[in-house]
Amino acid sequence: MLEVRDLTVRFGGITALDGVGFEVRHGETVGLIGPNGAGKTTLFNCLTRRYRADAGTVRYQGADLLAVPPHAVAALGIARTFQNLGLFPRLSVRDNVLVGAHHHGRAGFLSAGMRLPGVRREEERLRAEADGLLRRLDLAHVAGHPAAGLPFGTLKRVELARALAARPRLLLLDEPVNGLNSAEVAEFAGTLRAVRDDFEVTVVVVEHHMGFVMGTCDRVVCLDFGRKIAEGSPAEVQQNPAVVEAYLGTPA
Numbered sequence: 001m002l003e004v005r006d007l008t009v010r011f012g013g014i015t016a017l018d019g020v021g022f023e024v025r026h027g028e029t030v031g032l033i034g035p036n037g038a039g040k041t042t043l044f045n046c047l048t049r050r051y052r053a054d055a056g057t058v059r060y061q062g063a064d065l066l067a068v069p070p071h072a073v074a075a076l077g078i079a080r081t082f083q084n085l086g087l088f089p090r091l092s093v094r095d096n097v098l099v100g101a102h103h104h105g106r107a108g109f110l111s112a113g114m115r116l117p118g119v120r121r122e123e124e125r126l127r128a129e130a131d132g133l134l135r136r137l138d139l140a141h142v143a144g145h146p147a148a149g150l151p152f153g154t155l156k157r158v159e160l161a162r163a164l165a166a167r168p169r170l171l172l173l174d175e176p177v178n179g180l181n182s183a184e185v186a187e188f189a190g191t192l193r194a195v196r197d198d199f200e201v202t203v204v205v206v207e208h209h210m211g212f213v214m215g216t217c218d219r220v221v222c223l224d225f226g227r228k229i230a231e232g233s234p235a236e237v238q239q240n241p242a243v244v245e246a247y248l249g250t251p252a
């Protein structure tokens with residue numbers, strides 16, 4: 001589904017990604033781990049075309065992803081969540097989720113402004129879909145609540161619902177369980193496993209929480225200083241000496 005080859009991104013004197021390559025097969029969940037500053041978020045920003053690659057190629061479902069304009073990425077079936085949440089605090093949970101579905105709306109600027117009947121029907125359809133997602137992620141009781149003021153664990157689920165509203169085939173999750181307590185991490189892992197199967201999404205997840213990575217990922221790629229230093233099953237990567245040295249450390 002995704003084929004990253006020799007991907008390089010530089011910011012002035014910093015090489016954030018240095019010839020990184022890996023593949024993601026349809027239906028897999030791949031974990032991306034590594035110390036702070038390793039280049040994980042930069043990689044996501046390349047895949048969503050927020051950052052320009054200096055070298056390398058990315059093929060998504062056979063097409064050259066790096067030739068796709070940023071605004072067309074969602075329509076290709078790629079959705080992401082953000083480390084620090086990409087929600088609008090004053091909008092209701094439902095409206096935040098509807099934002100995720102915006103590219104499914106076919107109404108143009110003029111017809112939407114005139115509130116033509118077709119536009120209203122389309123809005124109702126998208127709203128019904130959003131409500132289905134809210135029920136699926138146990139968020140129906142907060143659908144009308146502004147995002148601001150909700151517990152962090154709830155907001156992480158809203159963020160997931162917003163990404164799923166885009167009906168993605170490839171879901172990029174940036175530290176989805178960062179800041180959650182252990183019960184919330186376990187709950188989020190269960191939700192992710194279930195929606196991954198229901199929605200048939202392929203997942204790439206950046207996460208520091210190794211328990212979560214071990215429990216949800218089929219394969220793990222480890223970056224350090226912009227380079228891939230290991231790739232394999234979660235158990236293999238966890239025992240890899242380079243990963244232990246650069247990232248995991250040894251028990252005291």
Ligand SMILES: Nc1ncnc2c1ncn2[C@@H]1O[C@H](COP(=O)(O)OP(=O)(O)OP(=O)(O)O)[C@@H](O)[C@H]1O
Nearest residue numbers: 011014015016034035036037038039040041042043
């Ligand atoms: N827009 C930018 N301008 C300049 N430097 C950047 C930019 N984005 C990232 N970097 C640099 O690129 C390197 C990789 O950063 P990145 O955020 O991708 O790491 P990360 O692995 O996601 O780290 P973390 O686990 O802390 O989120 C860092 O040295 C960072 O300072």
